[in-house]
Amino acid sequence: MRFINLIVVHCSATRCDRSYTEHDLTTDHLCRGFSGAGYHYYIRKNGDIKSLRPVESPGAHARGYNANSIGICYEGGLDEHGRAADTRTPFQKHSLRVLVMLLLRDYPGSCVCGHRDLSPDLNHNGEVEPEEWIKECPCFDAATILQEVPPPNPAYL
Known part of the structure; x- marks a missing residue:
């Protein structure tokens, strides 16, 4: 098993x-040119979590970080006009929250971040700021997923 x-x-950067x-x-x-999907998990708009790559295998989703990471991608990330936006549905928010909670149980002490947060710190101040992001993906602060107010239970919407 890998560390x-x-x-x-991530977001799929699709409308x-x-x-x-x-x-x-x-x-x-x-x-x-990938050998398959680069992410380990994919979350559809309806909240379905699709397993795309075994966790035992390194992903192909964040160059320089694949060896020790798990990649999760949600469907969307662009609004109807093609602009970057947090387009997660209540179902996706719920599934993402649950998946992250389960992964943190399996891999305690792991950090949660967005792909954008792995951009280089161009001004070397110790923080990757919005003007340094190579891309906006996933269009929300992924590190705060577990601090977000849980969305309403989608089964009751």
């Missing part, structure tokens, strides 16, 4: 008004 100390949250299945994601990654 895990980082859980990295919220369009469907982007786990098959679409895997096909796109294969076309880019």
Whole structure:
């Protein structure tokens, strides 16, 4: 078993008004030369969590961090006009929260971050600030997932 100390949250960078299945994601990654989907988990708009890559295998989602991380991607991340936005549905918020809680139980002490937070600290002040982000993904502060107010139970919406 590999050593895990980082859980990295991504968005698929697809428009919220369009469907982007786990098959679409895997096909796109294969076309880019990957051996399969680069993420370990994919969360669809309806909250379904799809397992795409065994956790025992390094991902292909965050260059320089894949060896010790688990990659989670949620469907969306762009609004209907193609602009970066937190497009998570209540179902996705719920599933992401539960998945992160379970992974932290399996890998205690791991840090949770967004892909954007792994951008280089260009001004060397010890903090990666918004103007330094290579990309905005996942369009929200992933480190605070467990501090967010839990969304309403989707089963009762």
